[in-house]
Amino acid sequence: MQPRVDELSALKPRERLIVALDAPDVGEARRLVERIGEGAVFYKIGMELAYAGGLKLAPELASAGKQVFLDLKLHDIPNTVERATAQAAKLGARFLTVHAYPQTMRAAVAGAKGSGMRILAVTVLTSYDDADLFEACGRFGVVETVRRRAEQALALGVDGLVASAAEAAMVRRTVGDDMLLVTPGIRPAGAPAGDQKRVATPAEAILSGADYLVVGRPVTQASDPRAAAEAVVTEIAGALT
Numbered sequence: 001m002q003p004r005v006d007e008l009s010a011l012k013p014r015e016r017l018i019v020a021l022d023a024p025d026v027g028e029a030r031r032l033v034e035r036i037g038e039g040a041v042f043y044k045i046g047m048e049l050a051y052a053g054g055l056k057l058a059p060e061l062a063s064a065g066k067q068v069f070l071d072l073k074l075h076d077i078p079n080t081v082e083r084a085t086a087q088a089a090k091l092g093a094r095f096l097t098v099h100a101y102p103q104t105m106r107a108a109v110a111g112a113k114g115s116g117m118r119i120l121a122v123t124v125l126t127s128y129d130d131a132d133l134f135e136a137c138g139r140f141g142v143v144e145t146v147r148r149r150a151e152q153a154l155a156l157g158v159d160g161l162v163a164s165a166a167e168a169a170m171v172r173r174t175v176g177d178d179m180l181l182v183t184p185g186i187r188p189a190g191a192p193a194g195d196q197k198r199v200a201t202p203a204e205a206i207l208s209g210a211d212y213l214v215v216g217r218p219v220t221q222a223s224d225p226r227a228a229a230e231a232v233v234t235e236i237a238g239a240l241t
């Protein structure tokens with residue numbers, strides 16, 4: 001695992017913004033990247049786009065000098081996760097997500113070995129609150145689950161965690177300084193929450209210890225996506241100083 005401090009020391013505020021390219025097809029995703037232009041340098045390809053043929057965008061974006069986050073949230077038997085991770089690494093991605101289950105995290109770390117691609121574990125989806133977790137598992141709430149999964153990820157050599165800003169400070173205390181913390185559920189003040197239940201503004205997320213912010217609809221559905229991205233970058237820069 002490369003130390004987080006080395007990773008972040010040279011990072012500009014713009015490099016901390018990851019725009020979620022949640023588009024229905026590759027053409028629309030390409031148009032979004034064009035409209036955002038220099039406004040963003042890091043893009044997330046999630047399941048919607050991946051299943052619409054969007055994986056081919058990963059090497060395309062990488063060769064255009066952009067960073068790529070493959071948000072595929074892998075979770076399967078270890079053999080499959082390890083081999084799928086090794087395939088994902090060949091696409092030139094910088095980050096790949098897996099669900100934070102020990103078998104899955106162990107296999108992904110093995111599959112990414114030597115590739116330079118970082119494994120991020122998704123602790124609890126930001127659309128989940130305590131009631132959703134109780135409904136699913138009947139026992140622990142969000143904070144306990146996130147803490148336990150963060151401890152396990154650290155022990156297994158995972159590079160970073162995906163968690164909401166509401167848990168970011170607790171996660172940072174739990175795992176110390178060496179893991180990257182990536183925070184979705186970001187909503188600039190006044191933006192609609194949509195299906196996200198644990199939201200924070202860009203500044204709140206940075207101040208709670210997030211390293212990278214994932215922003216989807218507030219940028220991609222803005223009338224001027226580039227200006228919306230710029231506004232998030234300005235807020236990140238303000239929170240960092």
Ligand code: C5P
Binds near residue numbers: 071123126162186
């Ligand atoms: O549009 P919005 O800003 O809500 O998009 C958030 C993005 O982050 C989506 O692509 C979603 O899949 C992703 N994500 C999330 N919560 C997680 C992990 C990823 O919302 N825990």
